[in-house]
Amino acid sequence: MQSLSDKVVVITGASRGIGAGIAELFASENPRLVLAARKKPDLQKLADSLDLPKKQVAVVTADISKAAGMRRIIATAYRKFGRIDIFINNAGVGFAKPIHEMIEKEYDLILDTNLKSVYFCFRELIPKMKKQGGGQIINISSMAAKQGVPNMAVYAASKAALNIMSDSVGGEVRNDNIKVCTLSPASTDTGFGSPGGRKRPSSSVVTKLTIREVAETALHIAKQNPNAWISNVDIRPLAKKR
């Protein structure tokens, strides 16, 4: 397995939940980290808590649903560290609501955050990765993409579209030594959801994945053999935790 020492890893949505868990676990591999989210305080707190020299961690506040936000994240990484080896599109939003109650603004928010942002990332980053000789783009999708989820139609659709866009782009860039991967977790124990929408009933989920289990899977993908391409990974909890 490849070492991540000195590799430049960018993580969006790094201020809490799965993104923060990935940052904490990856930090033990001595990479250079760029951590992004919209709000600074939690992001900075996480950066300060990591077991890495300060000069190896950069924090950037940006809204990934806007082209300028994604551009700022990528520009910060290149300015501070000169390259990006692994870009993890983790930030995402979703909330439960019957489709007829979802207003257009909410629809746009989910699609722009979960899908358009990754298009912005591909558009900006692929030419740079080609120039530097390769890289990895890991997109955090969801098991919700694989079967209909009542009251999560727009979220599920955004992740299904993310999967097929990632698969397609993966085929476009594989000969440039760029690996595109989707990692699709089942329900995970984070505060995912929105105060604007109804929370998913917890009774619909027998057991949730832990943040650590998802982060370990992301680490496994990041360290994959340089001659192989892990393109899609699903992760589900066992029925009972051991």
Ligand SMILES: NC(=O)c1ccc[n+]([C@@H]2O[C@H](COP(=O)([O-])OP(=O)(O)OC[C@H]3O[C@@H](n4cnc5c(N)ncnc54)[C@H](OP(=O)(O)O)[C@@H]3O)[C@@H](O)[C@H]2O)c1
């Ligand atoms: N939790 C689950 O059950 C589950 C299951 C499968 C897949 N996933 C996927 O896993 C990913 C992470 O989920 P999570 O549960 O860790 O979510 P979370 O706890 O709600 O954290 C979301 C992160 O994304 C950031 N973010 C949200 N919108 C953003 C924007 N427009 N620009 C930049 N940053 C933004 C948030 O920070 P700010 O608010 O400061 O911007 C936060 O750091 C998502 O893509 C989600 O769809 C989650």
